[in-house]
Structures are given as C-alpha cells and as structure tokens.
Amino acid sequence: MTDWVFTREFDLEEFIWASLEPLFNLKPLARQYIIKGQICDILATTPDHQLVVLELKNVEDRYVVQQLTRYYASLRQAQPFADQVDYSLPIRLMAIAPTFHAHNHIDREHSRLDFEFCQFTVAGDGDRFSFQLASADSAVEIDARFHSFLQPIDGEPAPTPARVIGRPPKSLRAQLEQMTPERAELASVLRLQILEFDDRMREVGRSSRTQYGLAKGEKEVYKTKLCAEFFPPGGFNLPVLYLMLPYPKKEFGAPGHRYKQERVKGLAWANISLWSEEKTVTFYLGKSRAGLTQYHFTYGGYAKLCEPLLGYRPQFESVEDLVALALAEWKQVVEE
Structure with a gap:
C-alpha cells in the first residue's frame, strides 16, 4: 500500500466535514465559523449536545494548541448556537493532523485545558483509499468523490516553515506615520491578521494604495484574487480598509428586498469604517468604487x-x- 496525503488543507x-459521523460520531454544526476575528475550521456536537471544536492541519504545525485555546476562550464567552449546544458541558478541543510537533505535546501537558490529538494517515491500494486515525481500531474508506x-507522498509531509513578516511597504508606512499611535496600532494589527492567514497572501504597495491578494511572482498579486486594500479616498490622509466580502444576488421581480442563496460574482468591495464610532459596511458592486451604486449596512444588518x-x-x-470573513472567502476563491 502507498501513503497518500490531501493536496490542500481545504x-x-x-472530507472531515462529510465524515464527522463515521469518524467521530459527531453532528456538523458550522464550517469556517468566525468569532472575534478568528476562524474555527469546524464546530460540531456530540449526541449529548456537547460542543466540539476541530482544528485541521494538513502538515505539522507547532501552534495548534494556542489556536484552540483562543477559540475556546471566544466560544466560552460568546456561547453561539445556544439552542443546539449544552454549555454546562466542557468544550472538547480536537486537533487533527498527520504529525504533531514536540512543542504541541509540551503545550498540551502544561495547559489547564484538555486537548485531543488525532493523528491520521491516508493509505491507497489500487483505486481504494482509507483514512486511518491512530487512536481508532479500524479505518474509514474514502469515498470516490474525494479521490x-x-x-502520493514519499515519507512524512514536511512541516511548513514559519513565515517572517517584514515592514510595511512605503505606500502604507507613509500613512501610518501620519496617524495617532492608537490608529496606527489598529492598522498594523489588521495588516498582520491578513498576512499571517496564509503563506500565499502577498502585500503589494502602489503609490498610496496597498493591496493584499494571491501572490503572482514576488511583487505582484492576481487582480481577480484580491482580498483587501488600504487606500485613502480623495482629500483624506487616513486610509480606508476595503475588503472583498460576500454579497447575495437579488431576486429580481420579487416583492421587497429578497435575495438568493448565491453570491454576487466578481467584485464586491466593502468599505469598512475604521475611524468613526459608527460600525458600518458600505458595498460597491461592479468595477468602479466611484459610482452611485452603494449599499450601506450596520454590522448587524x-x-x-x-x-x-x-x-x-x-x-x-x-x-x-x-x-476574518474576507480571509475565509478569499481562501475559497483561491482554492476553487
């Protein structure tokens, strides 16, 4: 039999989302769930309505315990899906990966929380593949739609090296220098959140515009795979944060404001208010952000x-x- 690996973490x-019941006896609750600026891979529940958080890694990752700890704190405080989860029970924290770093075991040993490490292998024999958990006696056959x-792999998957984030490009540095320390700190935090999300994310400075998207060589990004942008509108020194966020298609001819369960294709830039107390999202649909077609929403709306x-x-x-939502959407676009 030959050892295999999933091509991408996505x-x-x-596969895990479709196999929660046979693998772990869990009921799916949510995927890529966003809470307090973080993205939980999978939320599920046991038959007793106990919440389970699953963090998936396709390669060895030494920071998975810290990730799950942050998810635990946010979920314990916010308690989402309260009608489907019994929060009187402890939240289960599961890390699923092909290998675990020695630091993972040290972090788990000295944490006050309980973490479940689920190590897996994928074996192939002809046109049949199986997913085996080290803690389970039997393997689960992988359905043909996932083949x-x-x-195939030779030996163990190599761990992903840590990424070093350099200083901002000149386009953003010039704007940060004109901000108050508090505003500069917020912009820097958002920049790191974007760049640390995925090694494929590239930062490109263009005069007063700083773009973030799928890397195209060393100094370019694909225009059709952008995620975010800092850009000061005309007459202002402070940059506005633009995000590519999902927006539903309208049902034309239907009474009132009704939408389809389908995303608008193409550009759906959202202007996020950074420097005012008002929490609003303004959408610009189409190629231009200078037109009159704008849609304003509160965060709740x-x-x-x-x-x-x-x-x-x-x-x-x-x-x-x-x-976090823009990053999750960007990842889906990149991996389509």
Missing part, C-alpha cells in the same frame, strides 16, 4: 444578509471579524 476539511483531493450564504448568522463585533 480538501482535508471537505481527486489526494496525492450585514450579518443578517450573510446568514443564507454562510448557513449561520455570524457575530460581527469588530473590524477583525469582518477581516
């Missing part, structure tokens, strides 16, 4: 609009939460 997530997600697209109503409490 592919692993697709295209797999590729936009969360309601997102519900049919995401399968749940997100809790947008901060700009970081909206950035």
Whole structure:
C-alpha cells in the first residue's frame, strides 16, 4: 500500500466535514465559523449536545494548541448556537493532523485545558483509499468523490516553515506615520491578521494604495484574487480598509428586498469604517468604487444578509471579524 496525503488543507476539511459521523460520531454544526476575528475550521456536537471544536492541519504545525485555546476562550464567552449546544458541558478541543510537533505535546501537558490529538494517515491500494486515525481500531474508506483531493507522498509531509513578516511597504508606512499611535496600532494589527492567514497572501504597495491578494511572482498579486486594500479616498490622509466580502444576488421581480442563496460574482468591495464610532459596511458592486451604486449596512444588518450564504448568522463585533470573513472567502476563491 502507498501513503497518500490531501493536496490542500481545504480538501482535508471537505472530507472531515462529510465524515464527522463515521469518524467521530459527531453532528456538523458550522464550517469556517468566525468569532472575534478568528476562524474555527469546524464546530460540531456530540449526541449529548456537547460542543466540539476541530482544528485541521494538513502538515505539522507547532501552534495548534494556542489556536484552540483562543477559540475556546471566544466560544466560552460568546456561547453561539445556544439552542443546539449544552454549555454546562466542557468544550472538547480536537486537533487533527498527520504529525504533531514536540512543542504541541509540551503545550498540551502544561495547559489547564484538555486537548485531543488525532493523528491520521491516508493509505491507497489500487483505486481504494482509507483514512486511518491512530487512536481508532479500524479505518474509514474514502469515498470516490474525494479521490481527486489526494496525492502520493514519499515519507512524512514536511512541516511548513514559519513565515517572517517584514515592514510595511512605503505606500502604507507613509500613512501610518501620519496617524495617532492608537490608529496606527489598529492598522498594523489588521495588516498582520491578513498576512499571517496564509503563506500565499502577498502585500503589494502602489503609490498610496496597498493591496493584499494571491501572490503572482514576488511583487505582484492576481487582480481577480484580491482580498483587501488600504487606500485613502480623495482629500483624506487616513486610509480606508476595503475588503472583498460576500454579497447575495437579488431576486429580481420579487416583492421587497429578497435575495438568493448565491453570491454576487466578481467584485464586491466593502468599505469598512475604521475611524468613526459608527460600525458600518458600505458595498460597491461592479468595477468602479466611484459610482452611485452603494449599499450601506450596520454590522448587524450585514450579518443578517450573510446568514443564507454562510448557513449561520455570524457575530460581527469588530473590524477583525469582518477581516476574518474576507480571509475565509478569499481562501475559497483561491482554492476553487
């Protein structure tokens, strides 16, 4: 038999989401769930309505315990899905990966929380593949629809090296220098949130515009795979944060404001208010952000609009939460 691996972490997530019941006896609750600027891979429940958080890694990752700890704190405080979860029970924290770093075991040993490490292998024999958990006696056969997600490997998957984030490009530095320390700190935090999300994310400075998207060589990004942008509108020194956020298609001819469970294709830039007390999202649909077609929402109003697209109503409490949604959407676009 030959050892195999999932081509992308997104592919692993697709398989685990579809296999929660046979693998772990869990009921799916939410995928890519956004809470307090963080993205939980999978939320599920046991038959007793105990909440389970699953963090998936396609390669060894030494920071998975810290990730799950932050998710635990946010979920324990916010208690989402209260009608489906019994929060009197402890929240289970599961890390699923092909290998675990020695630091993972040290972090788990000295934490006050309980973490479940689920190590897996994928074996192939002809046209049949199986997913084996080290803690389980039997393997689960991988359905044929997931076979295209797999590729053979020689030896253990190599761990992903830590990424070093350099200083901002001149386009953003010039704007940061004109801000108060508090505003500069917020912009820097958002920048790091974007860049630390995925190694494929590239930062490109263009005069007064700073863009973030899928890397195209060393100094470019694909225009069709942008995620975010800092850009000062005319007459202002402070940059505005623009995000590519999901927006549903309208049902033309239907009474009132009714939307389809389908995203608008193409550009759906959202202007996020950073420097005012008002928490608003302004959408510009189409190629231009200078036109008159604008749609304004409060955070709560936009969360309601997102519900049919995401399968749940997100809790947008901060700009970081909206950035997290933009990152999750960007990842789906990149991996289509």
